[in-house]
Amino acid sequence: AAEEGFDIEDVEGAIEAAGHGPLPVLAVVGRPNVGKSTLVNRVIGRREAVVEDKPGVTRDRVTYEAEWAGRRFKVVDTGGWEQDVLGIDASVAAQAEYAIEAADAVVFVVDAKVGATDTDEAVVRLLRKAGKPVVLCANKVDGPSGEADASYLWSLGLGEPHPVSALHGRGTGDMLDAVLEALPEAPEQTFGAAVGGPRRIALIGRPNVGKSSLLNKVAGEERVVVNELAGTTRDPVDELIELGGVTWKFVDTAGIRKRVHLQQGADYYASLRTAAAVEKAEVAVILIDASENISVQDQRIVTMAVEAGRAVVLAFNKWDTLDEERRYYLEREIETELGQVAWAPRVNVSARTGRHMEKLVPAIETALAGWETRVPTGRLNAFLGELVSAHPHPVRGGKQPRILFGTQAGTKPPRFVLFASGFIEAGYRRFIERRLREEFGFEGTPIHISVRVRE
Ligand code: GDP
Numbered sequence: 543a544a545e546e547g548f549d550i551e552d553v554e555g556a557i558e559a560a561g562h563g564p565l566p567v568l569a570v571v572g573r574p575n576v577g578k579s580t581l582v583n584r585v586i587g588r589r590e591a592v593v594e595d596k597p598g599v600t601r602d603r604v605t606y607e608a609e610w611a612g613r614r615f616k617v618v619d620t621g622g623w624e625q626d627v628l629g630i631d632a633s634v635a636a637q638a639e640y641a642i643e644a645a646d647a648v649v650f651v652v653d654a655k656v657g658a659t660d661t662d663e664a665v666v667r668l669l670r671k672a673g674k675p676v677v678l679c680a681n682k683v684d685g686p687s688g689e690a691d692a693s694y695l696w697s698l699g700l701g702e703p704h705p706v707s708a709l710h711g712r713g714t715g716d717m718l719d720a721v722l723e724a725l726p727e728a729p730e731q732t733f734g735a736a737v738g739g740p741r742r743i744a745l746i747g748r749p750n751v752g753k754s755s756l757l758n759k760v761a762g763e764e765r766v767v768v769n770e771l772a773g774t775t776r777d778p779v780d781e782l783i784e785l786g787g788v789t790w791k792f793v794d795t796a797g798i799r800k801r802v803h804l805q806q807g808a809d810y811y812a813s814l815r816t817a818a819a820v821e822k823a824e825v826a827v828i829l830i831d832a833s834e835n836i837s838v839q840d841q842r843i844v845t846m847a848v849e850a851g852r853a854v855v856l857a858f859n860k861w862d863t864l865d866e867e868r869r870y871y872l873e874r875e876i877e878t879e880l881g882q883v884a885w886a887p888r889v890n891v892s893a894r895t896g897r898h899m900e901k902l903v904p905a906i907e908t909a910l911a912g913w914e915t916r917v918p919t920g921r922l923n924a925f926l927g928e929l930v931s932a933h934p935h936p937v938r939g940g941k942q943p944r945i946l947f948g949t950q951a952g953t954k955p956p957r958f959v960l961f962a963s964g965f966i967e968a969g970y971r972r973f974i975e976r977r978l979r980e981e982f983g984f985e986g987t988p989i990h991i992s993v994r995v996r997e
């Protein structure tokens with residue numbers, strides 16, 4: 543590496559940064575208007591989780607990447623979920639339940655000016671049952687005079703209240719230090735405890751695509767091994783189902799079976815549920831209603847799974863209802879609307895008739911294999927060397943940037959770091975990704991490529 547002009551420490555640092563693997567997940571929960579969204583904005587240091595003044599505004603983006611003191615993690619924002627027909631207690635509880643389930647640690651936000659309410663107490667009970675690390679955020683402490691308000695929150699029994707002004711930033715640094723202490727290095731439930739256990743599948747898709755029908759079909763015909771009872775709810779959260787001679791864990795089936803019909807906030811609820819399931823899973827089976835046009839909502843769900851770095855299988859359901867014309871247009875739609883997952887294995891199924899159910903498992907296995915593929919450095923560099931000499935980067939400003947060498951820094955999904963002599967254009971990066979896929983497969987998995995340029 544040194545002879546190519548890179549410092550060996552830079553190279554090692556770049557490989558480590560790129561190969562970080564899945565990030566731990568932090569959920570921010572609390573009643574409406576305590577300042578959750580404002581806090582999330584602070585934490586992610588962006589204006590992305592826009593604080594909405596209008597009630598009932600749907601936001602589907604619920605997870606964000608954040609970094610504090612050099613550590614990266616994900617934040618699940620539950621601030622977009624308005625009080626709904628369930629009534630405030632039930633809706634806050636349900637929202638917290640989903641978020642807590644997906645999280646490795648929780649920031650519980652209380653409005654210190656208001657003090658602890660009955661709803662806050664209800665959330666505390668959920669937090670106790672879940673047993674996840676909790677950081678108590680006493681928000682709206684905008685100045686020293688508010689500190690006394692914060693200290694009343696010791697009574698919640700969650701340890702030290704951290705006085706914070708999400709609005710002005712006061713105290714957020716100390717609170718984030720506490721968060722980092724609470725967060726495990728790697729997501730516990732996803733890649734720690736469960737290693738070696740059954741593979742985890744998230745069955746996701748917008749409402750009415752047939753998730754519960756599909757689940758009933760596979761769980762009904764095959765053997766449901768056991769129902770695990772979760773700590774936070776009476777319903778089974780994950781189900782172990784034997785398919786194709788292998789036991790799989792379908793995560794968050796409670797969310798599928800529960801059939802909650804909310805008016806306000808229903809989309810948001812669905813997004814939160816999807817995000818929670820995706821975080822817990824290794825592979826996402828994305829169900830799409832083949833009888834209807836592919837919608838923006840379908841695309842958002844696809845994006846969620848891809849951005850979370852999960853293996854992906856596309857299952858087009860309700861195939862029994864398709865006529866020839868619809869089949870023709872569906873193919874065109876898939877090309878134009880689902881180009882971002884052109885690499886995903888696809889099955890055309892019918893939860894109603896059972897059509898092609900047996901193709902589901904091989905598709906899942908293919909996607910997981912792609913997700914775990916590791917390309918040896920020697921093979922990768924032989925490939926890159928040939929590629930670069932046959933198809934050099936276009937000359938820019940009299941110079942020709944070149945990929946010098948590369949390595950795969952991680953798997954699940956595959957992550958590559960390429961080292962280059964100059965800026966590599968987006969088009970050339972895409973070309974390299976395409977060729978990597980042609981050469982090494984990676985069917986059913988997103989791949990990450992980061993490029994380091996020699997100083
Ligand atoms: P959420 O419903 O819990 O996500 O709450 P929001 O983040 O939307 O905040 C609700 C209201 O409280 C907004 O008007 C915010 O500007 C305000 N707010 C949030 N944090 C603070 C704070 O630290 N101090 C004060 N004074 N107001 C805040």
Ligand code: GDP
Nearest residue numbers: 749750751752753754755859860863892893894
């Ligand atoms: P979910 O909201 O995604 O769980 O969807 P459901 O499983 O509740 O299904 C929504 C509707 O689609 C129900 O009326 C199902 O009977 C119907 N449905 C589900 N799968 C199929 C299928 O393969 N073919 C047909 N024709 N209808 C289906």
